[in-house]
Amino acid sequence: MPELPEVETTRRGIEPHVLGRRVARVVVRDARLRWRVPKAIAKELPGQRINAVNRRGKYLLLATDAGTAILHLGMSGRLRVIDAEEPPAKHDHVDIVLDNGRALRLHDPRRFGAVLWTAAPPEDHKLLAGLGPEPLEPAFSPAYLYAATRGRRRAIRDVLLDARIVAGVGNIYANEALFRAGIRPSRPAGRLSRPDAARLVRGIRATLRHALRAGGTTFRDYRDSNGDPGYFQLALKVYGRAGVPCRACGTPVRLLRLGQRSAFYCRRCQH
DNA sequence: ACTGGCTCCTGAGGGC
DNA sequence: TGCCCTCAGGAGCCAG
DSSP states (O other): OOOHHHHHHHHHHHHHHHTTOBEEEEEESOOBSSSBOOHHHHHHSTTOBOOEEEEETTEEEEEOSSOEEEEEOTTTOEEEEEETTSOOOTTEEEEEEETTSEEEEEEOTTOOOEEEEESSOGGGSHHHHTOOOOTTSTTSOHHHHHHHHTTOOSBHHHHHTOTTTSSSOOHHHHHHHHHHHTOOTTSBGGGOOHHHHHHHHHHHHHHHHHHHHTTOSSOOOTTOOSOOOOSGGGGOSSTTOTTSBOTTTOOBOEEEEETTEEEEEOTTTOO
């Protein structure tokens, strides 16, 4: 579900509710996420004030004086701010209960998400230390992408999914950005020209910004509990549209298997 | 150093 | 109605 726009939308949604609040307690109903939820979080987080709600790639970071809670939504995770007394539903695995009777509740059917704790600076954490630049920040430049793709034979779509190259781009937006840039997903990354790299950086930025404005592709407002869908799905150009006429030229969109994951492209608009 | 493949898990949807 | 198959927005990990 969540790529950068959805995680950032989540961050913005929860921030006003949790910033400056103290954690009353942490309830772990099922610790079996991607990694076992550490006991330390239920021990260290209560009593702490949440000083900041940050995002790095697809990771959400709740910063306190004692350490940082690292949250990841995996494929199916959602975070909502709810009344702490609300009875948990199936797959509501973790609550971070606040001092005002509300709670941050993690719902994650597939349990590919994560809730971790680190007392050290989060940027030093193993999962975050190797991340590439944020795609919406200046470090993710055409020159950077051009250099990062030299000598690589992997498909450019797969390179965009590699968080060490750029953090936060997932399969939907990789495909959408490649459409914008007019580049086929299967093109070996090393075959991008400098102008290609520049168009792709612009395509990624524009796609992510557009999706952010729409509140993500599948959901957007964490104060509402009705699972309100994001509106970007209405604007998808190729993702999930196999066989449907390309919005630009009418040629049916093609579906390609790259590795284990689907790629979508227009054979007329992308080369 | 790169690359491709596997893996974790549940649920939805299609074909029969 | 049920069963079986495939697929899903992630990404760490490992062998080659």
